[in-house]
Amino acid sequence: MADEKKGFFSGLMGKLAGGGGQPQETVAPPVTGSEATRPGFFERLKKGLSRTQENLVGRIDTLLLGKKQIDADTLEELEEILITADIGVATSVELIRTLEQRLKRNELQDGEALKRALREEILARLEKHAAPLDIASATPFVIVVIGVNGVGKTTTIGKLANRYALSGKRVLLAAADTFRAAAAEQLEIWGERAGVDVIRHQEGADPSAVVFDACKAALARKADLLIIDTAGRLHTKINLMEEMKKIRRVVGREIPGAPHETLLVLDAATGQNAISQAKLFKEAAEVSGVALTKLDGSAKGGIVVAVSNEFQLPVRYIGVGEGVDDLRDFEPQQFVAALFQ
Numbered sequence: 001m002a003d004e005k006k007g008f009f010s011g012l013m014g015k016l017a018g019g020g021g022q023p024q025e026t027v028a029p030p031v032t033g034s035e036a037t038r039p040g041f042f043e044r045l046k047k048g049l050s051r052t053q054e055n056l057v058g059r060i061d062t063l064l065l066g067k068k069q070i071d072a073d074t075l076e077e078l079e080e081i082l083i084t085a086d087i088g089v090a091t092s093v094e095l096i097r098t099l100e101q102r103l104k105r106n107e108l109q110d111g112e113a114l115k116r117a118l119r120e121e122i123l124a125r126l127e128k129h130a131a132p133l134d135i136a137s138a139t140p141f142v143i144v145v146i147g148v149n150g151v152g153k154t155t156t157i158g159k160l161a162n163r164y165a166l167s168g169k170r171v172l173l174a175a176a177d178t179f180r181a182a183a184a185e186q187l188e189i190w191g192e193r194a195g196v197d198v199i200r201h202q203e204g205a206d207p208s209a210v211v212f213d214a215c216k217a218a219l220a221r222k223a224d225l226l227i228i229d230t231a232g233r234l235h236t237k238i239n240l241m242e243e244m245k246k247i248r249r250v251v252g253r254e255i256p257g258a259p260h261e262t263l264l265v266l267d268a269a270t271g272q273n274a275i276s277q278a279k280l281f282k283e284a285a286e287v288s289g290v291a292l293t294k295l296d297g298s299a300k301g302g303i304v305v306a307v308s309n310e311f312q313l314p315v316r317y318i319g320v321g322e323g324v325d326d327l328r329d330f331e332p333q334q335f336v337a338a339l340f341q
C-alpha cells in the first residue's frame, strides 16, 4: 500500500477517534495519488486477483500438467477446483456439464483447449448479466446502498461520490444509517474529500426522515445523483424488509421512479458468506445490483461468477483496494483477462 494511502486512512481514523469537531486540515491529502504514479487499473486488478488466479487457474494448470488427454475424470477434478474457488456449486456443475458436451464434440483436445473453453464459458455467463449503471438515465438518479457491517459500504459510497463528482456530476449523500453516529461521521469525511454535501440527522433518528430531507434537498439543489447509505442490517428478514419498504416508499413518493438502484455491497473475501447474504438480501430488499469489494488479496474472487450467474444479479462495481480510485465499473472481459492472465 502506498504511504500516502496509509496517511489518509490513519488521518481518517484519527479524525473519527477525535470526534467530528476537528478542523478539516486533519484529513491528509488525496489517498491514491495520480494515475501517473500508480500502476494502471488493469495492473492493479491483475495484482488484486493474483490469489484468486492461483486458487483457480494455478490449480487448473497443475491438474493439466503433463496430461495428454482430457477425459471425464479431468472434468470431475476440475469441478472440485471450481467449487473450492467459490464459483458456487450450481454454477460449477453447470460449467462442467457444458464442458462435457464440448468434450463429446471433440472440442477439448488438450489442456489449452480446456482452459480456453472454460474461460469462454465463464465470460459468457458474466456478460449475460453485466449491466453498468447509467446514472444519466434519470435526474436525480437515486441509489440506495445496503449491506452488512464492515463489507465496505461507506467506503464504496465515498469512492462513488468522488468518482461522479470528479466527472462533473452534482452528487448528494444521505446518512440514513442512523444507528451509529460513526457511520454518518465517516460518510461526512468522504463527503468533504469529494466536495459533496451530506444530509444527516442525529443518531437514532428515523432513517426515513433523513431520506425525506435528502430527496427534497436533491431536487432543490438539482442533484444528478443521490446516494443513500442505509443501516441495511439483517437482524431479521422481516425487519430489513420493513425498513427497506419504508425507505423505498418515501423515495418513490418524493422522486417518481426512484430508487433507480438498490445496490448490495458484498465483501468478496467472505466467500460463501457473501453468497448467503446475496440470497437473503435479494429476497428481502429487491436488490438490483451488486458492488463486490475487497477482491484484492482474496482467493475467493470466484464469487463474482457465482453472484451474477446464480442470482442473476448484475455486478456493477468491483473494489480492488482501499484507494479512492480502486472501485471501478465491472467489465467481464477485463475481469476474465486478469484472471486467466
Ligand SMILES: Nc1nc2c(ncn2[C@@H]2O[C@H](COP(=O)(O)OP(=O)(O)OP(=O)(O)O)[C@@H](O)[C@H]2O)c(=O)[nH]1
Binding pocket: 147, 148, 149, 150, 151, 152, 153, 154, 155, 156, 183, 186, 293, 294, 295, 296, 318, 319, 320, 321, 322, 326
Ligand atoms: N482491501 C480493500 N479494503 C477495502 C475495500 N473496500 C473497503 N475496504 C476496507 O474495508 C473496511 C470497512 O469499510 P467500511 O466502508 O467502513 O465498511 P462499512 O460496510 O461501511 O462498515 P460499517 O461502517 O461498519 O457499516 C475499511 O477498512 C475499508 O478501507 C477494497 O476494495 N479493498
